[in-house]
Amino acid sequence: MGSLTKKKTLAIMALSAMIGLLLLPIVVSVPALASGGGAPAGGPPPDVVKKEGGEGDKDKKIEKARDVYYKTEGIVSGLPAPKTGDNSKDYPRYNFESRVLLWFANQQHLYYGSFVLAVPIFCMVIEFMGVMTKDKAMGKKYDQLAYDFIKISLTAYSLTAILGGILIFTFLTLYPAFFGYLSSIFRPVMHIYALMFVAESGTLYIYYYGWDKMKEGFLKWIHLSMSVILNVIGTVLMFLANSWIGFMMSPAGVDEQGRFLGNIWHVIHTALWNPLNVHRILGNMAFGGGVVAAYAAYRFLSSKTDEERAHYDWMGYIAMSLGVAFLIPLPLPATWLMREVYAYRQQMGITLMGGLLAWLFIIQATMIGILFLSTNYYLWQALGRMRGAERFQRWIKYFVFLLVCGFLVFITPHTMVMTPAELKAMGGQQHPVLGNYGVMSAKNGGINVIITTTVLTFIWYQRGNRVPSVSWSKFGNIFMGVFFFFAYVNIIWLAIYGYFIPANVRVGLSVPQVATTLSCLFFMTALNLSMLKGAKQIGPIEWGKISVRSQYALIMLATAFTWMMGLMGYIRSSVRLFWHVNEIMRDNSPWAYTHTVGFAANMISFNVLFFWISIMFVFWLGTLAAKKAPVEAKAPVPGQAPQPAVGH
């Protein structure tokens, strides 16, 4: 047996052992889950159990109750949700608003958690691209990039765990009654969560530290498959954590008093669990892309050599592309989530989008617009690094116009802020021109125009330094032009038509609008790529020769992602109003009111600022490691970006 085969066998055995260890907690807990979590979750404390046991089994009555959501009958297996009071026993406190402390701890943990869950997904994709590409130099570049990504996430990973600890301590010390109830319901889930975290850490460390040892041949495939495992664990971790917030918003598996009914699956699989899962996966990836792009921008701006600038320019571009690739489909699960919210409780939906929290949604629309505007701006700047792309410059102003028209419609509030004098001058609450922009039909049109224009910008970017040379290029260009023209016509026409039809049909109109946008994205990008096969190059791509404004656009993009995430988290959480667990456990703390929009915005900004200051520290740590690492051979690739300056 050759040494390589031995290595292979050992690697397979190690991987199998790891998978086995990973699955062990689940296998162990399956019988417990099937029987409702072994000893009943949320069950009475041991002294109570003892007392009941002492009275003899004959006297023991089996009490049944109805599930608040599934409407099935189950055996009562837990205590009711505690009825708390505004006292230091239920809500121990410092001389400060406990909710704000919890908000801060929670948000920081979520930022880092999202980041460390998203980055391994990118690594997996990029490492795979590196393995698959036929160009060895490019393959190496991709591999280096994936390594750079995971390196950033490693320090962030420790911070995530630390922040998780801070979060739990904050819960235990400031909201003991609520956290006691939640952990009594989710006891087995929380244990599995902790074990999964151990598995995630182990896999991540092997994946990172084994990078060099497993860089060739079959071992590389093992390494790559470890990234798949890493992501599976990460995703399951997130799903489990989502089940807690899903339960708080739309409880299931308990009766009206909040008593656990023995079926842990019902408690996990609440009305909003799955939409939250899908929405968060895509959201995390868009966010992760943004943060890595900001890292690249930071490194670009602090670069001393052209080689470094070239590498970080390229890294920023890839991270931005991945982030935006996940941003574009993000509205779909978001719509699904809102639909499920409305289906679960109409009041909750209206509070979110038409009532108390509606203004926050306008702020959200503004942030979404900023994301797309920043992306487009970055791509226009990126045209500057391609020789031959100058021919597109004079059309940019029309793209700006389309984007801004979509943006203005998208951010027009339905409920306008005005003085009573302005209200009187306007002649009523509804403005005859702008009022029409404030409803969903127009807004769907607005955002689809923005996304379609972004696709168009991207297609132009792809063509920057190339001219199609296929025989049917003229036909292809005409086809593409006509396709985009009618896409705009269709989107705008449907937005207008939406005013003349019933609401249930109008909601459905978003489907053809989104389909139009996605058709532009998939078909036109594919068509463009096939037209560019063997295209004539009219100039090189000069990586690193891009304006600094482009890098600020990337930082803007990342900041907007972070701010929006903080905002939407706040909206999702505050829609419960004065409930810890909606309609089951009331929040009787002195902070069970909805903050003003101004306070919430300040708090979100503080969280964003803190996150960016702390992640700058993480970035700085990354540069320290890079300085110590040996620098690999840096043979420049003709016509391509130079090799990265850092090694591993």
Place this chain on the structure above:
Amino acid sequence: MKVLIGSVLGGLVVVLIALLAFGVLPATSLKLVEGYMPMQMLVELAGSVAIFATVSYMLSQGGIQLPRFWQGILFWAYILLYLKFRVYPPIPFSVRAMYGTVSLIAVFMWVSSNEEDWKKFKQPIMNVLDANTGFHKGLRTVYLVLLPILLWGFSYSSFLPNLDEPVELRTVHPAPPASTKVHGKTFVLQTSQNPYRVNPEGKYDQEYSNARIVEQAMGRLMKPDANPWDEKAEGYLKYVREGGEIFFQNCHFCHGDNLNGRGLHAFAFNPIPANFTDPGTIAQLQETFIFWRVSKGGIGLPNEGFPWASVMPPWEQHLTTDEIWKVILFEYWHTGYYPRTWD
């Protein structure tokens, strides 16, 4: 020739703006056509961009290059003036501020979209900062004097007592309760239906009623063979007529005979009553939401219905449940809107 055309076009735009700004030409002289207003505004903005681009092109062809800095500033100023003086009724300041900021960002994106343009745009600013010509030195001195005065002016005006009523953040559609009790009967808002929205068989049928409402476009014409005031009208149309009678006996004093919120007493209130013909009111809501609002009135607005500025009486004290359902039926029929449904 091209310079002449460019100059004339540009001059016309400047004159038009000046006439509008100084009130010589009221904004209403160029009509915003009801029903087409939102698209008209966007089309006018698109036209403006086209005119600006044409003027710039014509002049540059004739050898006159408008500095990029002034192009950007002028276009932004034009948008601000357009929003302030062209669109009527006046847009609230908060929305104009949003639009103005977005327009400024747009101008920035345009002038800095490539390195060459950005340099051109920055040049006058850089000149003011460090050029050694007499003119720029003078300009720097002027700024040195003007900027502190400007700041003083801002500070002074911010210290002046402001007697304006404060800005209000309104919640137009507060979340309804899960159920509401009217005349001793509980109605679950998510599942209740208007008992008079029925087909000839007497079954709830929204498609049947949808086919018989007036047309939404201007004129709000009745569908053929769907005249509620026809004496032979039965079923749904008869209930619409009865609802109409109730409306004109009770509601039209405030909500107006066109249901546009401009009734006889409307302007005694601020805000004036809800305009049902606007696509942002009843067209966005379930019938049961309207039922709850009509029954409970302004006094029954929930906590989140800030600033609770509604004088609508709780109509359950004056009308029967059936009358409330019928009047809602009439409102949807007359405006040509469809109530929101869930399926």
